[in-house]
Amino acid sequence: MDILNALVTLANFVLVPALAYGSQLAIGALGVTLIYGILRFSNFAHGDTMAFGTMVTVLVTWGLQAAGVSLGPLPTALLAMPVGIAATALLVLGTDRIVYRFYREQKAKPVILVIVSMGVMFVMNGLVRFIIGPNDQNFTDGERFIISARDFKNMTGLEEGLAIKTSQGITVVTAIIVVALLFWFLNRTRTGKSMRAYSDNEDLALLSGINPERVVAVTWIIVAALATVAGVLYGIDKSFKPFTYFQLLLPIFAAAIVGGLGSPLGAIAGGFVIAFSEVTITYAWKKVAAYMLPESLAPDGLMQMLAVDYKFAVSFVILVIVLLFRPTGLFKGKSV
Amino acid sequence: MKKFLLATAATALTAGAAMAASHGETVKLGVILGFTGPIESLTPAMADSAELAMKEINDAGGLLGKMIEPVRADSTCVDAAGATAAAERLITSDGVAAIFGADCSGVTGAILTNVAVPNGIVMVSPSATSPGLSTVEDNGLFFRTAPSDARQGEVLSNILTDKGIKEVAVTYTNNDYGKGLSDSFVAAYEAAGGKVTLNAPHEDGKADYSAEIAALAAAGGEVLAVLGYADQGGKGIIQASLDTGAFDTFMLGDGMYADALVADMGGDLEGSFGAVPWAEGEGTEAFAGIASAAGINPEGAYTGSSYDGAALIALAMAAGGEATSAAAAAKMLEIANAPGELIMPGQLGKALEILAAGGDIDYVGATNVELIGPGEAAGTYREYSFKDGAYVTDSIR
Numbered sequence: 001m002d003i004l005n006a007l008v009t010l011a012n013f014v015l016v017p018a019l020a021y022g023s024q025l026a027i028g029a030l031g032v033t034l035i036y037g038i039l040r041f042s043n044f045a046h047g048d049t050m051a052f053g054t055m056v057t058v059l060v061t062w063g064l065q066a067a068g069v070s071l072g073p074l075p076t077a078l079l080a081m082p083v084g085i086a087a088t089a090l091l092v093l094g095t096d097r098i099v100y101r102f103y104r105e106q107k108a109k110p111v112i113l114v115i116v117s118m119g120v121m122f123v124m125n126g127l128v129r130f131i132i133g134p135n136d137q138n139f140t141d142g143e144r145f146i147i148s149a150r151d152f153k154n155m156t157g158l159e160e161g162l163a164i165k166t167s168q169g170i171t172v173v174t175a176i177i178v179v180a181l182l183f184w185f186l187n188r189t190r191t192g193k194s195m196r197a198y199s200d201n202e203d204l205a206l207l208s209g210i211n212p213e214r215v216v217a218v219t220w221i222i223v224a225a226l227a228t229v230a231g232v233l234y235g236i237d238k239s240f241k242p243f244t245y246f247q248l249l250l251p252i253f254a255a256a257i258v259g260g261l262g263s264p265l266g267a268i269a270g271g272f273v274i275a276f277s278e279v280t281i282t283y284a285w286k287k288v289a290a291y292m293l294p295e296s297l298a299p300d301g302l303m304q305m306l307a308v309d310y311k312f313a314v315s316f317v318i319l320v321i322v323l324l325f326r327p328t329g330l331f332k333g334k335s336v
Numbered sequence: 337m338k339k340f341l342l343a344t345a346a347t348a349l350t351a352g353a354a355m356a357a358s359h360g361e362t363v364k365l366g367v368i369l370g371f372t373g374p375i376e377s378l379t380p381a382m383a384d385s386a387e388l389a390m391k392e393i394n395d396a397g398g399l400l401g402k403m404i405e406p407v408r409a410d411s412t413c414v415d416a417a418g419a420t421a422a423a424e425r426l427i428t429s430d431g432v433a434a435i436f437g438a439d440c441s442g443v444t445g446a447i448l449t450n451v452a453v454p455n456g457i458v459m460v461s462p463s464a465t466s467p468g469l470s471t472v473e474d475n476g477l478f479f480r481t482a483p484s485d486a487r488q489g490e491v492l493s494n495i496l497t498d499k500g501i502k503e504v505a506v507t508y509t510n511n512d513y514g515k516g517l518s519d520s521f522v523a524a525y526e527a528a529g530g531k532v533t534l535n536a537p538h539e540d541g542k543a544d545y546s547a548e549i550a551a552l553a554a555a556g557g558e559v560l561a562v563l564g565y566a567d568q569g570g571k572g573i574i575q576a577s578l579d580t581g582a583f584d585t586f587m588l589g590d591g592m593y594a595d596a597l598v599a600d601m602g603g604d605l606e607g608s609f610g611a612v613p614w615a616e617g618e619g620t621e622a623f624a625g626i627a628s629a630a631g632i633n634p635e636g637a638y639t640g641s642s643y644d645g646a647a648l649i650a651l652a653m654a655a656g657g658e659a660t661s662a663a664a665a666a667k668m669l670e671i672a673n674a675p676g677e678l679i680m681p682g683q684l685g686k687a688l689e690i691l692a693a694g695g696d697i698d699y700v701g702a703t704n705v706e707l708i709g710p711g712e713a714a715g716t717y718r719e720y721s722f723k724d725g726a727y728v729t730d731s732i733r
Contacts, residue, residue, distance in 0.1 A: 012580055013553055017546035136567065138600065149581025161581040238544055238572070247542070282547045284534075284554035302555055308536050308548045309510070 006291035008160040012149070018272075018279040020168040020237055023175035026271030027230035028248065029255035030182065030264055031223045037199040037262035038219045039100070041113035046227060046252065048124035051245035052091055053228030054235045055132045057084030058139045065141065073143035073166065075236050081228060089224040095120055096220055104216075121246075128242045137240045142166060167237040178229055179268060182222070186264065191218055199262065251278075254315045258322050260329025269330055274315050282308045362405040363659040365390065365649060366426035368437035368447065370413030375439060382462060383408060384632050385639040386436050386646035389684065392626075393650045396685030400659055404650060411438040416446035423451040434458040434649045434661050439638075441466030441512045448478050458661040458668075460649055462641040465590075466516045470710050476665050481641040481648065481705055483613055483715020485513070488590060489520030491611050491717045491733050492561070493528050496587065499609075503531045504587070505557035507548060507573055509564035510537035517563045517589055533557045540568035545576040553582035561587045566594035571601075578604050586610075590717075598726060605722040614718030614732060615640060615703040623681040623702030640702030641713070647684055648672060651699060654691045672707040674698045 028050065035043040043049075060080035070076050099120060103113055145151075146169050149161025186192040191214075198205040198215045206212060231245060238244075255274045259266025285303040293299075306314065322329060367386055369379040383406075390404040398404065407430045409422040419438060426432045435457055438444040444464035452459045453475055460479045461469075467486035469478065496504065506522060508514035514537065522532050534555035538548050552560060560583040564570030570592050577583040578601070588610030598605075620634075623643060627634040634640065649664055651671050656663025671687075676696035679687045687697050699705055706714040719730045 013546070013550035013582070017544075017550075017580070021544055021546065136571075145579075153581075163580050165579055239575075244542060279547045279550060282551060284551045287554045287556070302534065302551070304551060304554075308538070308551050311547050 002291045005158055005160045006288045008152075008158055008162045009287050009291070012160065012162045014276075014279050014283055016162070016164055016168055018275045020165075020171045021279075022272035022275030023171045024230055024234045024237065024271075025251055025255045025275055026268040027175055027178060027226055027233070028252040029259065029267035029271050030179070031226040031230065032252055032256040033259070033262055033264060033267040034219055034223055034226070036256070038195060039104075039113075039216065041110045041117060042253070042261075043223075044114065044117045044249065045095075045121040045124055046223075047246045047249035048121050048128060048242075049088060049092060049224065049227040050231030050234070050248065051128045051240075051242045052124055053084045053088035053224065054231035054240050054245070055084075055128050055242075056087040057081055057228065057232050058132065058137055058235070058240055060084065061139045071142060074170070075140050075142045075167070077139055077232055077236055078170070081232050084232065085225045085228045088228045089221045091124075092220045092224045093217060096216065125242070125246065132242070134242055139240065140167065140236050165237070167233070171233045171237055174229065174233060178226070182226075182264065185222075191215075195219060250312070251275075251315055254319045258318060258329060260331040263329065263331040266329050266331030273318065273330075277314050277318055278311050281314050282306050282311050362403045363399055363653070364405050364407050364430055364432045365646070366409060366423070366430065366432035366435040366437065367406045367646075368409040368411045368419070368423055368426065368435055369439045370443070371408070371410045373411075373413035373415070375413050378637050379439060381632055381636040381639050382439070382642040384630070385627065385642040386462070388627065388630050388632065389643045389646040389681075390650065392682070392684045393647075393688065396688055399650050399654055399688075400657070402659060406436075407432055409437075411440070411443045411447070413440040413443060416443055419443035420446050420450045423447040427451060427455050427457055432457070433653070433659050434460070434664050436460055436642075436646050436649060437462075439463045441469060441516070445469060445472060448472060448474060452477055456661055458649065458652075458664045460645040460668075462645040463638040466512050467520050468512070468516060470712060474710070476711070477661065479645075479648070479668055479707065479711040481644045481701075481703060481713050482638065483713045483717075485517040486520040487715050488611060488613075488717065489517060489522075490524045491719075492521050492587060492589065493524035493530065494733065495609065495611060495719055496525060496530060496559070497528050501530070501558050503533055503557045504559045504561050505533045505552045505555050505583070506535045506561040506563065507538050507552060508535070508589075509569055509591070510539050513591065514563055518561075521561065521563065521589075538564065538569045538573055540565060542569060542572065545569065545572045546580070548573060549576040549580055549582050553577070553580065557583075559583070559585045559587050561589070562592055563589035565591045566597045571597060574601065574605075593720075598722070603725045606725075607722065609719065609721040609730070611717040611719050611733070613715055615716060616732070617700075617704060619680045619700040619702055619704055622683075626682045634702075643681060644699070644701035644703055644705050647681075647701060648699060648705070651679075651684070651687055651691065651697065654688055655697075668711060669707050671697050672699050672705050 032046050057077055057080045060083045061077045064076050071079055143166050146164040146166055149163040152162045194210045195215050198210055251274050255270035256267050258273055259270025286299055289303055290298045367383050369383055371379050387406045390406055393399055394403050409426050411419040438447050441464040444461050448459055458477050463482050464480055465482050465485045467484050470484050506518055508518035522535055534552055562570050562573055586608040590612045593612040623640050624634040652664040652667040653659045655667040655671050676698040677690055679697050679699045681702050690697050708714045717733045719733055720727045721730055
């Protein structure tokens with residue numbers, strides 16, 4: 001019984017939240033890594049692209065809610081997401097046409113493109129704030145919990161509760177579907193294969209007749225979809241506020257680099273590594289230990305490795321270690 | 337070189353003369369608040385309230401026969417260098433007699449030590465609540481019409497003791513305000529025999545607080561004390577602990593008092609409680625009347641204490657018989673506290689008459705001003721709890 005209690009505590013405070021957060025990071029990092037692999041620069045505007053996609057979704061969701069449309073127990077935002085993806089795709093394609101294409105034709109160095117993407121980031125930043133404002137927006141509806149802590153306790157008779165939010169369930173399921181679709185697309189379809197070829201060797205790809213503009217356009221559309229999905233999932237699970245999305249850039253980049261920039265599989269692994277290390281290293285193991293150990297050994301202290309203040313230091317330390325010992329990341333991406 | 341020196345001296349002389357001339361007709365008071373920055377939405381109403389008090393004095397014939405002229409400056413709330421420069425400008429180029437402000441604790445301390453104390457200028461802040469400002473070296477020049485958070489820490493501790501709660505976990509917003517409040521609360525609570533299982537900061541503006549909640553839940557406690565902001569991390573913390581079932585009763589500091597919080601999660605907060613600086617009575621109602629007439633929302637944060645701050649500066653100068661900081665500093669406590677005729681908002685003219693006749697006043701104002709210790713408001717707090725998704729007053733402390 002005690003072991004069960006310990007496991008449930010661990011699942012409630014570590015496994016479930018970290019799994020959901022990791023999925024959100026993974027989808028975000030996939031977008032960053034695709035841009036890096038195919039367009040060859042670190043896209044600093046990614047966080048704000050996520051914010052833009054989520055904003056459109058929020059606005060459409062409000063419209064649907066006002067019209068009385070709902071998905072029952074599921075959040076209405078899922079219904080609005082395709083519109084968000086379409087709008088974001090138009091935005092990034094427009095940005096590419098106006099900004100990035102110019103530098104691509106100049107064969108500009110990646111570092112110049114990085115700075116350019118920062119400029120784009122500030123513009124998108126302002127755009128989102130201009131349209132929806134800098135405040136927290138609430139747009140979730142539907143059933144809040146798959147199972148709440150109290151229900152779980154009543155059901156199982158355990159002392160500890162386990163809560164699983166609907167948003168967490170949706171996040172994980174959506175992440176699996178999105179990743180499966182992406183890998184199928186990259187590995188099985190003609191366009192996907194041409195994208196990988198372009199990423200591997202640009203000159204060879206051009207010689208074999210691959211249209212670069214088409215590859216770039218498809219990449220942007222996929223990135224727009226990934227960014228919107230990641231943003232909406234994050235928004236449903238937590239809340240939508242433009243500034244938080246800008247801050248998300250950091251863990252997302254950490255995830256992509258740890259996994260190996262340019263490697264989709266690495267982005268997913270990196271997302272979970274970052275999420276789990278943030279939560280587990282700062283977790284206070286007192287309660288779990290108290291259940292697992294005999295009473296005489298029960299700890300007095302919190303058994304916390306690092307205070308929660310150092311949460312962000314954890315991702316940085318992992319980043320530094322990976323860069324020192326394995327600059328290409330866990331999954332042999334491109335070296336940074 | 338000699339010519340240059342001469343020219344400089346001449347300029348300085350004329351400038352001095354010009355300043356003296358302007359002093360003849362008006363008394364300038366600096367109004368330094370964060371017109372840009374994190375609390376830019378609150379400051380316009382605060383400045384309007386302060387200027388409302390100055391206008392009232394002017395309408396009653398002015399301060400010692402001179403008109404008061406407010407000069408606004410931007411404290412930015414967060415940038416100490418910017419605030420110091422703005423305050424320097426107020427004193428050296430505008431020649432203000434005293435400063436009303438600043439607002440946020442950090443910049444208020446910076447202006448006080450860098451500008452006000454070296455120049456001997458009185459400062460009255462309507463909203464800086466950090467306990468650190470009680471002990472700062474101020475030469476008796478710093479006053480505030482907002483209570484120190486040290487007092488709030490005691491009030492929160494008393495609420496817990498009265499409820500018989502022996503163990504709490506504490507989380508605070510990671511800045512001067514949160515740190516100061518949590519330090520004073522933890523000190524008071526432990527002195528009263530309570531146990532704090534964990535005192536952990538949280539950052540504002542994050543959306544994910546699962547790591548913070550995981551640590552707090554492991555530490556345990558009957559209640560989670562949230563000393564943060566209602567529209568920032570504090571709300572996220574509450575949401576995350578409700579979601580994981582970590583805590584279901586919360587004690588909230590003054591930054592968590594917001595109508596939006598009740599609207600968003602009022603039902604889930606049933607049984608939680610907290611404290612917020614509060615004033616009620618004749619003075620508060622009188623202020624509501626004149627503020628509404630002037631188009632200011634009297635319920636707005638710190639509007640009452642702003643009106644009081646400006647009124648205190650002017651009345652203290654009137655009591656001292658000259659429009660200088662030295663006079664204001666000497667008389668401030670005397671006019672704010674008993675004995676004397678009670679003065680409500682809207683009666684500043686009457687107060688001036690009493691002072692001119694050599695009488696004594698006890699300024700009550702919008703917030704029941706009572707200056708204690710190093711010149712700060714004693715502060716009354718409203719202890720509230722949540723019932724049926726709304727705020728309910730339990731008592732006034």
